[in-house]
Amino acid sequence: MTISPSPHVHTDDSVRKIMYRVVLAMLPALAWSVFVFGVDALRVTLIAVAACMGFEYLIQRFVMKVTPSVNDGSALVTGILLAFNVPADLPWWILVLGAFVAVAVAKLSFGGLGSNIFNPALVGRVFLLISFPVQMTTWPVTKQAAVDATTAATPLGLIKEGILNGKPLNELMGTLPSTSDMLLGNIGGSLGEVSALMLLLGGLYMLWKKVITWHTPVAILGSMFVFGAIFWFVNPEAYLTPVFHLLAGGAMLGAIFMATDMVTSPMTGKGQLIYGVGIGVITMCIRLFGSYPEGISFAILIMNGFTPLINAYVKPKRFGGEK
């Protein structure tokens, strides 16, 4: 007979099932990427996944000398997210380097799953962005694009470059893709970030399956919208619409898939709201005033750093009130 303390029943949910739900939620966006970027997108994703899982296994087995936990699904998620954050035709060796930084530096050196402070895929991405700025910002054109070119610019990149070259905004507006192209994902950008619609679909699935709660995505997108709306309202000549900001760049990918990472985001709904607003505001500051066209990766990593502090001060509502 088994003797053990209560409770005697347990949920049949597991870390693995949660991770596979995240993977399932990313499939629509991945499918769309294959549709617009061709088989390159699939190749990049598979390399990233294989590299992340491979590094996790090898390091756990031979360096940390623990039983490898590569089948918990977290390295798989990291791999796909890393691929989502890079151009669809990134050379394989750069990708493998990024996977190494993500898994070895950002995750395992902190103790592995659950112990890392920063989102591994984003650490890998930012490392690559800083180390290989040319390769990381040269995006392939979508198969559906009408223009005859080999590389495409992102909408945010177009604006930033134009403004730096002293062109007025209304002149640049003409070069921007339409809102429907941005919503659908017929624009330049990283592998998994182009289709706002597909990302939203995955987000809704994760909400339904309770993998994520609404707090973080709504706080990020809401604060970006409000921030963008204020500037646009004050001076529509110099600033773009808030809707543009929500659809452009990595806003959707970041808000739905990157910032909601359980390990690196706060524990309470209230904490997640603070965290999300922080990400939204920092992102908009970088976009409008920084030298990078996009800043959500940096914003998420900065707020990841604040997560322990938020957890220490933002407590759930105690039953019976405070003492």
Place this chain on the structure above:
Amino acid sequence: MPKTAFIPVGQHIGAPAAPVVKKGDKVKTGQVIAQSNGFVSVNIHSSVSGTVKKIDLIPDASGYAKQGIVIDVEGDEWLETIDRSETLVNDFSFTGEEIIQKIKEAGIVGMGGATFPTHVKLVPPKGMKAGLLIINGVECEPYLTSDHRLMLEKADEIVVGTRLLMKALNVEKAVIGIENNKPDAIRLLKEKVAAYPAISVTPLKVKYPQGGEKQLIKAVTGKEVPSGALPIAVGCVVSNVGTAFAVYEAVQKNKPLFERVVTVTGKSVKQPSNFKVRIGTPASELVEAAGGLPDDTGKIISGGPMMGKAVTSLEVPVTKGTSGLLLVPGAEARRDGRMACIRCSRCVTACPMGLEPYLLMTVSEKQIWERAEKERVMDCIECGSCSYTCPSSRPLLDYIRLGKGKVGQIIRSRKN
């Protein structure tokens, strides 16, 4: 009716009762065999008639052997003072004090499982006044159906018991809280209390652990009992339907508490049933009555799946607090291996007390007791929701219990 009754003298919270019989004594059903031993303590009555075989250590559900009285059963001869008829008695000529005295003599404790002596609960501390009596018909845990059964079969008696408790407490209002998954019980009790405007039936959303005292008060009144305080702090006293029924029997029928309803169930149990069982009956006899021990049994639980205790053998007797016996198949008895916390925050969402189980586990594991106290480890009601919900199968409640034990010790030593 057991062949031999094993009756522990400590079946309640508080001091164990002191045996007043000795080996060889003849006892009748309903006779006091151990006397209340202090303020927070109750009498223990013989649940059978026969001869005292020995007074010795017997195993109970906690896993420890505790003092108990073993009686060889001969016939079933009840004390003459007990009214054994089925007729409903409606005698309200007693004063509040008389009712409390009778409850005390009958050895009644909270029958939801907490087993706190009822007569103590009915006398609020000085300066406090109860305004509302809440009768708990929620059924404390999944799988258990003993309260449900009792409400369906003894509704009239429960209403009388409720009115007696109201009189003892001198309160004007009582609410019977029942969860929505028992519509038949809600309907029946609503009918029965129609004649008494002071008593109402409140249907509640199904939500474990609503059978918990503090959660039930919140659900019924919207008030939250402050940390470390008793329900009386918000003017409430909570009693289980089983307790209300026992009060009816004690006051109207002169029948002390020596039997109760026990659910015997489990996925492989042939005839899952509710039995009216004499206190002291070994679990093995209940299992036989429910169709025998299933071959695949891997764990035997006294109580429910969330808070019950796994017992070491089927010789453990039914006590006043035994609400159920759950036979869990072997495949479900094992726990999965513990994995890393992924900070999914499900335990935080699940905790009915607004605590952070993941944090309490960490500080308990690292033995940082001041932090555990500051994070209100003592508020934990041990409902098990955190451990249940953890996708990493972490033993959250195990460590929180450890922390509660340590912090409790520290708090007590500070007072001395």
